[in-house]
Amino acid sequence: MIPKTHPRYHSLVIREKLIEYFEKGIVAKAGLIAHGRGEAFDYLIGEETIEPAMKAIRAAACALLLAKRPVISVNGNAVTLAGEWIIKLSEVVNAKIEVNLFYRTRERLKSIESVLRSLGAKEVLGIDEEYQATIPELMSERRRVDSRGILISDVVLVPLEDGDRTEALRRMGKTVIAIDLNPLSRTARAASITIVDNIVRAMPKLFDEASKLKSSPRDELLSILRSYDNNAVLSEVLNYIANRLKRMAESS
Numbered sequence: 001m002i003p004k005t006h007p008r009y010h011s012l013v014i015r016e017k018l019i020e021y022f023e024k025g026i027v028a029k030a031g032l033i034a035h036g037r038g039e040a041f042d043y044l045i046g047e048e049t050i051e052p053a054m055k056a057i058r059a060a061a062c063a064l065l066l067a068k069r070p071v072i073s074v075n076g077n078a079v080t081l082a083g084e085w086i087i088k089l090s091e092v093v094n095a096k097i098e099v100n101l102f103y104r105t106r107e108r109l110k111s112i113e114s115v116l117r118s119l120g121a122k123e124v125l126g127i128d129e130e131y132q133a134t135i136p137e138l139m140s141e142r143r144r145v146d147s148r149g150i151l152i153s154d155v156v157l158v159p160l161e162d163g164d165r166t167e168a169l170r171r172m173g174k175t176v177i178a179i180d181l182n183p184l185s186r187t188a189r190a191a192s193i194t195i196v197d198n199i200v201r202a203m204p205k206l207f208d209e210a211s212k213l214k215s216s217p218r219d220e221l222l223s224i225l226r227s228y229d230n231n232a233v234l235s236e237v238l239n240y241i242a243n244r245l246k247r248m249a250e251s252s
């Protein structure tokens with residue numbers, strides 16, 4: 001039991017949940033390592049949603065609302081850290097939910113499906129073998145996609161993705177929205193819109209933004225999306241980190 005007064009209470013609660021879900025077979029072993037990497041980058045941005053991330057969240061909300069066939073791709077870490085927000089967001093932007101795993105086993109697919117269903121998901125793609133298709137040129141298990149979901153999607157939200165698949169999805173002409181705390185990762189660099197923020201903070205904000213923008217005219221959404229520049233936003237993130245560290249170094 002972690003005392004509420006502990007200065008890192010929230011961070012410790014998240015770690016405990018990941019360990020618990022790892023023991024239940026939902027989070028992959030490498031998911032625990034990935035989280036540690038994410039935490040290190042979260043320290044660098046100050047564990048808050050910074051302005052460049054907010055710009056990306058706004059653009060991502062527009063892309064999802066404008067999409068004809070949006071899909072939210074779900075893995076072990078994403079369902080553990082943001083399961084309920086995945087469902088809420090899918091409802092507001094009318095997106096399909098697809099389980100897509102790097103460390104793919106039948107057991108993990110089924111466990112993640114049952115977590116999503118217990119949180120209220122009505123349809124979960126990526127489970128039924130009958131609809132299995134493959135992404136060309138991709139060797140990892142993540143090449144297996146659902147023919148009703150990612151295969152025919154135009155916009156895909158991929159929290160905690162790997163670089164190879166992000167690049168493969170871009171080559172297929174899809175708009176890829178990544179949530180990744182590491183602004184230097186291949187995923188962050190290859191995505192169309194990169195939200196450099198912790199999934200725990202980014203998903204509720206993405207839901208709020210999509211709910212607010214849902215009634216906006218299409219032209220307004222298009223204009224926000226067209227004026228978005230992912231390379232410029234990634235540069236803003238790096239400048240933010242550099243300036244923050246410089247200020248901290250000067251005051252210590």
Ligand code: PTJ
Pocket residue numbers: 027028030031032034035036037038039041075076077081100101102103104160161162163179180181182185197198199200
């Ligand atoms: O459940 P599976 O089998 O699909 O496996 C999932 C993992 C995460 C193990 C798999 O996708 C993987 O190996 O991912 P990577 O290549 O390690 O990339 C994960 C990225 O997510 C890294 O750049 C981390 O910095 C970042 N990250 C980790 N925790 C968070 C995060 N980004 C946002 N929020 C987090 N909480």
